[in-house]
Amino acid sequence: MSVETGGSSAAEELMPTAPAAAAGLAPAAGAAEELIQLLTPEGQRIRHSDYPLDVSARELQGLYRDLVLVRRVDTEAVGLQRQGELGLWASLLGQEAAQVGSGRALSPQDMAFPSYREHGVAWCRGVSPLKLLELFRGVSNGGWDPAEHKFHLYTIVIGSQTLHATGYAMGVQRDGLTGGSTNGDSANGDGANGDGANGNGSEAVIAYFGDGATSQGDVSEAFNWAAVNNAPIVFFCQNNQWAISEPFERQSRVPIYQRSRGFGFPGLRVDGNDVLACLAVTRQALKAAREGQGPTLIEAFTYRMGAHTTTDDPTRYRVAAELEAWKLRDPIERVKAYLLRSGAAEAGFIDEVDAEADQLGRWLRDACRAMPDPAPLSMFEHVYAGPQPILDGERDAYAAYLDSFADTAAPPPEPDDDEAQPAQPAVAQAFARGGEEL
Numbered sequence: 303m304s305v306e307t308g309g310s311s312a313a314e315e316l317m318p319t320a321p322a323a324a325a326g327l328a329p330a331a332g333a334a335e336e337l338i339q340l341l342t343p344e345g346q347r348i349r350h351s352d353y354p355l356d357v358s359a360r361e362l363q364g365l366y367r368d369l370v371l372v373r374r375v376d377t378e379a380v381g382l383q384r385q386g387e388l389g390l391w392a393s394l395l396g397q398e399a400a401q402v403g404s405g406r407a408l409s410p411q412d413m414a415f416p417s418y419r420e421h422g423v424a425w426c427r428g429v430s431p432l433k434l435l436e437l438f439r440g441v442s443n444g445g446w447d448p449a450e451h452k453f454h455l456y457t458i459v460i461g462s463q464t465l466h467a468t469g470y471a472m473g474v475q476r477d478g479l480t481g482g483s484t485n486g487d488s489a490n491g492d493g494a495n496g497d498g499a500n501g502n503g504s505e506a507v508i509a510y511f512g513d514g515a516t517s518q519g520d521v522s523e524a525f526n527w528a529a530v531n532n533a534p535i536v537f538f539c540q541n542n543q544w545a546i547s548e549p550f551e552r553q554s555r556v557p558i559y560q561r562s563r564g565f566g567f568p569g570l571r572v573d574g575n576d577v578l579a580c581l582a583v584t585r586q587a588l589k590a591a592r593e594g595q596g597p598t599l600i601e602a603f604t605y606r607m608g609a610h611t612t613t614d615d616p617t618r619y620r621v622a623a624e625l626e627a628w629k630l631r632d633p634i635e636r637v638k639a640y641l642l643r644s645g646a647a648e649a650g651f652i653d654e655v656d657a658e659a660d661q662l663g664r665w666l667r668d669a670c671r672a673m674p675d676p677a678p679l680s681m682f683e684h685v686y687a688g689p690q691p692i693l694d695g696e697r698d699a700y701a702a703y704l705d706s707f708a709d710t711a712a713p714p715p716e717p718d719d720d721e722a723q724p725a726q727p728a729v730a731q732a733f734a735r736g737g738e739e740l
């Protein structure tokens with residue numbers, strides 16, 4: 303069943319236009335007029351002439367399921383940290399729609415560069431949530447293969463991944479994998495694979511970063527390099543209103559999406575709590591990148607509903623009323639309301655997804671606790687590509703120190719991915735859908 307389409311269906315006729323609906327959101331002075339929105343906080347589908355989106359009932363259900371399961375992964379991770387099972391966790395609470403919408407817009411061949419909060423994008427790229435927990439438990443340095451998932455490792459150095467992503471995008475362009483490439487093969491606008499002109503099979507890159515990151519020089523450099531090289535990249539900024547305790551007013555005198563104009567490429571502001579708008583806008587920007595039209599900046603206007611990380615206490619620097627206002631714009635509730643109201647799903651489906659989330663949560667808790675500790679000497683691995691005398695000396699000294707305890711403590715087992723891990727339930731395979739284009 304097709305729900306409400308981008309065509310001129312009767313359902314669409316009933317949809318209000320974007321400005322009328324956006325007026326109800328009014329997230330900040332001046333924001334409402336520019337905000338691209340396809341689903342209101344009340345769950346009403348609205349029409350936007352630039353972003354017609356045809357979503358089937360099955361696709362809508364899939365997006366809802368993603369949102370709920372990703373939130374459950376996040377809730378469990380916060381709980382595990384509180385129980386001492388993780389060293390730290392950076393919660394995505396409130397940002398699920400921005401991440402699932404943009405993540406599901408990616409094609410399998412596209413490459414994503416996250417910061418440290420992109421658990422929802424990781425889900426869409428087929429990275430197991432357990433791999434994310436490994437990192438925050440301190441038992442691995444990253445855990446997943448970026449090439450396999452087309453999802454780079456998490457980056458803590460604010461904004462630096464935008465430069466990595468721009469360089470990668472320039473490489474994609476020079477390999478002739480995108481329309482409008484600068485190598486000799488692509489003078490006709492086609493990449494080496496011959497279909498760059500229409501964007502099919504061509505590769506694009508997406509870089510995720512926050513509002514605070516826009517104050518880093520790296521981000522301005524990335525914008526400029528991407529622009530002058532016409533690189534096939536989408537800059538996806540989740541403006542969650544806070545950079546730890548610094549509010550957005552301390553980052554920029556103009557809205558983030560307007561910053562790209564000075565560098566010579568388009569910028570858009572989308573309702574970051576609207577999964578449909580994030581999907582439609584990101585899909586279009588990726589298509590433009592694949593076709594050789596260069597970069598786009600997307601500002602996903604959203605809110606960090608939790609603490610910056612589990613070491614932070616946001617009650618010290620922001621008022622409760624702000625959080626309460628944003629709760630009314632919850633990214634999951636509006637999809638649920640629309641699913642039920644439009645008949646795209648029945649109450650039984652909502653219950654099924656909740657049960658699936660419970661199962662996923664149980665598995666994640668058990669599997670996290672069962673993770674073997676890494677061998678202590680493994681921290682010396684992967685520091686340098688080859689032997690390094692100072693480091694080798696430190697490793698030998700530490701090994702001798704550990705040996706001095708040989709009588710009282712058995713050496714910990716070498717980590718083994720498969721051993722001692724609880725069996726993965728079918729629901730945990732959900733993320734295996736990653737990379738699939740919606």
Ligand SMILES: Cc1ncc(C[n+]2csc(CCOP(=O)(O)OP(=O)(O)O)c2C)c(N)n1
Binds near residue numbers: 514515546610
């Ligand atoms: C280069 C650099 N400077 C400072 C920090 C410390 N730091 C960690 S997170 C953060 C705030 C980032 O805010 P934002 O870009 O809005 O992302 P968010 O955490 O809100 O997702 C800062 C300043 C860092 N990690 N790297």
Ligand SMILES: [Mg+2]
Binds near residue numbers: 512513514540542544
């Ligand atoms: Mg922020």
